[in-house]
Amino acid sequence: MKSCKTAYRIFDLAVSLIYPRRCPICDRIVVPYGQLIHSSCQKKVQYVDGPTCLKCGKPISNDYEEYCTDCRKIRHFFDKGYSAFKYRSISGSVYRLKYMGRQEYADYYAREIEKRLGSTLKSLHADAIIPVPMYRLKENQRGYNQAVVLSKAIGRTLDIPVRTDVITRCRNTVPMKELDVMERRKNLKKAFIMNGNDVELNCVIILDDIYTTGSTIDEMARMFRRAGVQKVYALTLAIGQTT
Numbered sequence: 001m002k003s004c005k006t007a008y009r010i011f012d013l014a015v016s017l018i019y020p021r022r023c024p025i026c027d028r029i030v031v032p033y034g035q036l037i038h039s040s041c042q043k044k045v046q047y048v049d050g051p052t053c054l055k056c057g058k059p060i061s062n063d064y065e066e067y068c069t070d071c072r073k074i075r076h077f078f079d080k081g082y083s084a085f086k087y088r089s090i091s092g093s094v095y096r097l098k099y100m101g102r103q104e105y106a107d108y109y110a111r112e113i114e115k116r117l118g119s120t121l122k123s124l125h126a127d128a129i130i131p132v133p134m135y136r137l138k139e140n141q142r143g144y145n146q147a148v149v150l151s152k153a154i155g156r157t158l159d160i161p162v163r164t165d166v167i168t169r170c171r172n173t174v175p176m177k178e179l180d181v182m183e184r185r186k187n188l189k190k191a192f193i194m195n196g197n198d199v200e201l202n203c204v205i206i207l208d209d210i211y212t213t214g215s216t217i218d219e220m221a222r223m224f225r226r227a228g229v230q231k232v233y234a235l236t237l238a239i240g241q242t243t
Ligand SMILES: [Zn+2]
Pocket: 023, 024, 025, 026, 027, 028, 037, 038, 041
């Protein structure tokens, strides 16, 4: 693994000479090599801290509640969710990572996830990180799936294998921004297919960029459980806050 990380650093250095790395917050070039973010921009980033929902990991405004308002109403299929950043503080960055090819941001996010959640995530002893798959046509159009890019960076940092061969998105779902929870669930029916009957995994971490209602992760978690996976966790880069 060490030689793999060294090889990656050499590769990364070579790439950075041709395409200088951009700051995940302001998108301007970051120098010198090895810096992943401007120190002034680092101060603008807000992490998930304080009381969080015991189920989905969303920050909650009072610490006498154990669960957020959503998780008190809905049963989730995953065991527990973790998230590193408050969505509002990195929303522009997530947009560029997702739609504008800024895959390099993933290295910064992986480093921060290791710092904030590394020991917790390692203690789960997950067999694999599973990025939320994108419908193939959509991925071909975009050129990459940001969940895969993030998963690879995080998997490399935490030394957890990334598996993209276990589950496939077999249907293009309509954008879910305007849908409520029940409509989202309906929209996701039969959206995924397991590749083979025997997944041979006991514990997985599903990875996505943003956590909103958790519907996509839930649908995947439901399928993993049906396939015999014992423990299903969720890891997302950013999460909103309940009111
Ligand atoms: Zn910056």
